[in-house]
Amino acid sequence: MEIEMDSPLAERLVARQEVPYDVAIVGGGPAGLVAAAHCRMRGLNSITFEAQAFGGQLVSLYPSKPVTNFPAHLDVASGELARRLAEQAAHFGAELKEHEAVESVGYAVDVGFFVRSSSREVKARSVLLALGMGRFRPRKLGLKDEYRFAGRGLVYRLPSRDHIVARHAVVVGGGDTAVDTAIALKAIVPEVTLVHRHVGLRAYPHSLERLDASGVHVIPEAEVVGFGGDGVLDRVLVAVRDQAAQEIPADLVLVSVGQAPDLGGLADWDLKLTLDGSHLPVDSSMRTAIHGVFAAGDFVAYPGKIKMIATAAAEGSTAAASVERYLRIQA
Ligand SMILES: Cc1cc2nc3c(=O)[nH]c(=O)nc-3n(C[C@H](O)[C@H](O)[C@H](O)COP(=O)(O)OP(=O)(O)OC[C@H]3O[C@@H](n4cnc5c(N)ncnc54)[C@H](O)[C@@H]3O)c2cc1C
Incomplete structure (x- = not known):
C-alpha cells in the first residue's frame, strides 16, 4: 500500500x-x-x-x-x-x-x-x-460502575510505589499475578485483602508460602459485585458464596483477572x-x-x-x- x-x-x-x-x-x-x-x-x-x-x-x-x-x-x-x-x-x-x-x-x-x-x-x-x-x-470485571471508578481508586496494574497512599487495598483475582500483587502491596499498604472466586489459588507453592506469611487477608469463593464512594472509591461490595454481600472498606482496588x-x-x-x-x-x-x-x-x-x-x-x-x-x- x-x-x-x-x-x-x-x-x-x-x-x-x-x-x-x-x-x-x-x-x-x-x-x-x-x-x-x-x-x-x-x-x-x-x-x-x-x-x-x-x-x-x-x-x-x-x-x-x-x-x-x-x-x-x-x-x-x-x-x-x-x-x-x-x-x-x-x-x-x-x-x-x-x-x-x-x-x-x-x-x-x-x-x-x-x-x-x-x-x-x-x-x-x-x-x-x-x-x-x-x-x-487488562481484563475488566464487567461491573456497571467499573468505568466510574477507573483511575479513581480502581486500577488494573500495580501503580509505582510513590503513587500508593491507600490504607485498605483489595486485590481481585486468584492467579500468580494477583497473589504476587497482594504480597507486594502488603509491604506498602496496612490492610490488604485478596478476593478470589475459587476454593484454592492458582499460584506457585513458593508464592503461596509467601502469601501465608505476608498478613494478606484472603477471602475465597467470593466475588466483587459493586463499588461505592462519592466520586472516589472508598468501599467494595463482596459476595461470598451462600452469604449476603458485605461491604469492605477499600481506597484501592486492583483488578488482576488476566490480560x-x-x-x-x-x-x-x-x-x-x-x-x-x-x-x-x-x-x-x-x-x-x-x-x-x-x-x-x-x-x-x-x-x-x-x-x-x-x-x-x-x-x-x-x-x-x-x-x-x-x-x-x-x-
Ligand atoms: C501462559 C503461557 C506460558 C508460556 N510458557 C512458555 C514456556 O514455558 N516456554 C516457551 O518456550 N514458551 C512459552 N510460552 C509461549 C511464548 O511465551 C511465546 O511463544 C513467545 O512469547 C512469543 O514471542 P513473540 O516475541 O513472538 O511475541 P510476544 O511475546 O507476544 O511479544 C510481542 C510483543 O509485541 C508487542 N506489540 C504488539 N503490538 C504492538 C504495537 N502496535 N506496537 C508496539 N509493540 C507491540 C506486545 O506488547 C508484545 O510485548 C507461553 C505462553 C503462555 C501464554
Whole structure:
C-alpha cells in the first residue's frame, strides 16, 4: 500500500532530511528483542518499539513462571529471561523504545517505510513485525460502575510505589499475578485483602508460602459485585458464596483477572496486511508478501510453526539475516 504524496504525513517525512533507519522493529518480545540484537550484530541501524514492557508474554502473561525449555537454561524465571534478552539487545547498541506503541506503518515511494508511534514518526528502509499476540489489555470485571471508578481508586496494574497512599487495598483475582500483587502491596499498604472466586489459588507453592506469611487477608469463593464512594472509591461490595454481600472498606482496588490479547489496531494501519486469522504468513526466510516487510515469532504462520520462546528467538535471528540480505540487494 502506498500513501499518496498529498498525504500530510508523507510530505512531512519527505521534508525531513534525517537518514532512515535500516529497519524498524515492531514488538519487543523474544522475537523482536533477538531480531534487534542480531540486526545490530550485522551492523544494521535499527529502532525497536514495544507498546508495553520488554519481554512480551513473558512479562505480560506469566511474569514469575519458571521457564524450563529455553536452550542452555535448566530453569530461568520468565521475567529474568525477558530482562536478559533486552539487556543483550541494548548491549549490542540497539535503539530500544519501551512503552511506545506503534500506531501505524505505511509506505510511500519517496519516503520508504514510515512508522508512527505514540510519540514519534520515523522513516525506515524495511520493517520487521514481531507483534506476537498483539498488545495485552487488562481484563475488566464487567461491573456497571467499573468505568466510574477507573483511575479513581480502581486500577488494573500495580501503580509505582510513590503513587500508593491507600490504607485498605483489595486485590481481585486468584492467579500468580494477583497473589504476587497482594504480597507486594502488603509491604506498602496496612490492610490488604485478596478476593478470589475459587476454593484454592492458582499460584506457585513458593508464592503461596509467601502469601501465608505476608498478613494478606484472603477471602475465597467470593466475588466483587459493586463499588461505592462519592466520586472516589472508598468501599467494595463482596459476595461470598451462600452469604449476603458485605461491604469492605477499600481506597484501592486492583483488578488482576488476566490480560486479553489485542491485534485490533492493525486494521487501521496504512500498510494493508493480509492476515490468516490473527497471523501473518511468511516464508522460511521470514519474508511476508510485502517487499521489505519481514515478520517473526507468534505473529507469523508457516507450515510446522510452533509457538515457543526458542522458536520466536530463532525466527528473530532468521529475520535479521533476511533484512540484511534485502538491504544489500536494494543498495
Ligand atoms: C501462559 C503461557 C506460558 C508460556 N510458557 C512458555 C514456556 O514455558 N516456554 C516457551 O518456550 N514458551 C512459552 N510460552 C509461549 C511464548 O511465551 C511465546 O511463544 C513467545 O512469547 C512469543 O514471542 P513473540 O516475541 O513472538 O511475541 P510476544 O511475546 O507476544 O511479544 C510481542 C510483543 O509485541 C508487542 N506489540 C504488539 N503490538 C504492538 C504495537 N502496535 N506496537 C508496539 N509493540 C507491540 C506486545 O506488547 C508484545 O510485548 C507461553 C505462553 C503462555 C501464554
